[in-house]
Amino acid sequence: MVEDITTALSRFKWLFVIARNSSFTYRGKAVNVKQVGRELGVRYVLEGSVRKASGKVRIAGQLIDATTGAHIWADRFERDLTDVFALQDEVTVAVVSAIQPKIIQTEIALAARRRPENLTAYDYYLRALPQSYMATREGLAEAIRLAHRALELHPRFGGAATLAGLCYMRNVIIGYADDPQFDRREAVRLSRLALSFDDSDPDTLAAAAVISAFMVSDIESAPEMADRAVALNPNSFGAWSARGWVCRAAGLPQEAVQSFERAIRMNPIDPLLHPSFVGMGIALIELRRFDEAIVAGKKAQRQKSSFWPAYCCLASAFAHLGRETEAHEAVARLLEFDPAFTISAFIARGGQSNAKLMIEGLRKAGLPE
Secondary structure (H helix, E strand, C coil): CHHHHHHHHHCCCCCCCCCHHHHHHHCCCCCCHHHHHHHHCCCEEEEEEEEEECCEEEEEEEEEECCCCCEEEEEEEEEECCCHHHHHHHHHHHHHHHHHHHHHHHHHHHHHHCCHHHCCHHHHHHHHHHHHHHCCHHHHHHHHHHHHHHHHHCCCCHHHHHHHHHHHHHHHHHCCCCCHHHHHHHHHHHHHHHHHHCCCCHHHHHHHHHHHHHHCCCCCHHHHHHHHHHHHCCCCHHHHHHHHHHHHHCCCHHHHHHHHHHHHHHCCCCCCHHHHHHHHHHHHHHCCCHHHHHHHHHHHHHHCCCCCHHHHHHHHHHHHCCCHHHHHHHHHHHHHHCCCCCHHHHHHCCCCCCCHHHHHHHHHCCCCC
16 A cells, blocks of 8 residues: 555655655654655655544544654545455545645745745745636736746746746637737747656646646547546546546546546545536536536535636526526626626637537527527
């Protein structure tokens, strides 16, 4: 199990993970976590225990900040000891999907507390992340500024290039871009730049796949990149979510739904969960599963009520079901956040060529052409 967890964590290229053999030198010993951190040169230590009795197994795990000794995460898993391999897989996914976002959150908090004169390229990148999560015009602009600052300090920082590219793409899709063609070109340029640094990084491949599908309508190579991303890191929320969007744009709604479901299982607390619910909702509309699309749209709305694409999904699904009052309510909320919304502009922003039932529902709901 330790080997499985170590391997799964090492697939996240931004994590430096100590090899299993080095970790095992502490097995069964009473050690000071701060000492372990110093000896191995790591900031975080994941420790755990396994106990079994009467056909059951109990696994406890905790993630500790090795510099302060503070607990960042802890959980316990209790399962029937029937299929050992299935148990190992289940616990590996649960542990990795829990601690990976916890580490990001802790790193973001650390970067936010550092003095401006001491910021590194990585600090600027970490400060850009929560700005990008906001998905507002101002938030995306600030995320782009911070990501460019990171690239100035470290010109081969693929993560910063990828983040900036995604923010430019969101500007185009959400309708914030003053010059959509410029933002479209920048999204493509930055994703290709990141690929030139490392074309085997799952996060870079996932972002490049989505940008290719939505910014240049490349629905031939984009699915291949998305498939490669999830193969390289099958425990990545970002990779599975990207595959969902790419499959949705490529006209593969069933594949899209399965990918989004996998992503949400990977990280049910991700700050970018609402776009995944919207993507799932649009794919469900294309499958004529309108009731399920409404559930997905409402989950996106609950997580971020100002994210207007959620109301697109709801308006279309309600209209297809003939629930006119609710469709009109969703349209009113949508126009509240995007008063200039038109169906033609929505299509022109990219990625909607295979969302025929979605568009048909928007027309039924009475949105302007």
